[in-house]
């Protein structure tokens with residue numbers, strides 16, 4: 392998952408005049424998008440490095456032009472799909488002197504390069520269904536036509552344009568899991584008995600579930616509004632940050648309360664609520680931490 396969970400959603404294709412050394416974005420779309428759709432290409436977006444997560448300006452991976460190739464050196468970590476991906480958008484510095492303005496996105500088709508190495512498949516608390524990996528680039532050579540877009544130095548702008556979509560995607564996972572956790576828990580407390588009656592018959596259970604149901608309803612209304620605006624092409628980055636932080640925080644709260652209503656069974660891996668609890672935690676971390684989301688919202692005030 393993008394941000395990623397780190398999804399490959401940072402692939403921005405612009406439409407300004409071409410330079411001779413770059414492949415036209417239209418050609419890039421024609422070459423790669425059908426294969427991404429069929430699964431022939433499996434995507435990943437490699438931003439995070441051991442020394443640069445929230446502060447992406449600190450990226451050290453270097454891409455140096457050499458004729459019609461880039462020579463890339465550096466390493467990435469926490470990359471979703473890293474073990475499987477054969478189409479990786481790598482955040483690089485093409486001009487380290489220029490900071491953010493020297494950042495470029497370069498596509499690495501891993502089946503076609505030397506100097507690319509996959510590292511460990513990292514051992515996570517949850518989200519066991521996908522891998523999260525280290526990647527290494529040692530004098531890895533990539534054609535200059537794999538630069539995303541028309542010119543170097545656009546990487547940061549491209550990320551800023553596309554990451555709000557990843558943030559909404561994290562909100563999608565959050566609201567889906569909130570509603571599922573609630574439905575499972577309501578079923579469970581109707582079945583489970585204590586002190587001679589169903590758990591749902593205790594007033595505490597009813598009040599707790601009433602609160603969670605209200606939270607979920609408010610979350611759903613906000614989420615639907617974000618999707619409506621996104622489809623219309625108008626979800627602004629600040630609201631996308633609100634959706635990511637607020638819905639993932641809510642997911643953590645709802646899943647935790649639902650686990651509590653399962654008692655000891657909620658702590659057992661055979662119950663879906665236990666897996667939901669493990670999977671929920673990272674939603675507040677990846678795709679930009681919730682603290683960074685608040686920073687972005689704060690800057691807009």
Ligand SMILES: Cc1cc2nc3c(=O)[nH]c(=O)nc-3n(C[C@H](O)[C@H](O)[C@H](O)COP(=O)(O)OP(=O)(O)OC[C@H]3O[C@@H](n4cnc5c(N)ncnc54)[C@H](O)[C@@H]3O)c2cc1C
Pocket residue numbers: 392393394395396397398435436437438439443444445446468469470471472515518523673676677678679680681682683686
């Ligand atoms: C399961 C998983 C999948 C991931 N998938 C991908 C992927 O596909 N591609 C990819 O590139 N990355 C991926 N990541 C990386 C993820 O985006 C980063 O972990 C995240 O952005 C945080 O960076 P960091 O881990 O370096 O934490 P740090 O930046 O070191 O942050 C540590 C703490 O400090 C806080 N902090 C940092 N700066 C500030 C500030 N200015 N103000 C207040 N608080 C601050 C943070 O909020 C956090 O609480 C993934 C991570 C995980 C766990």
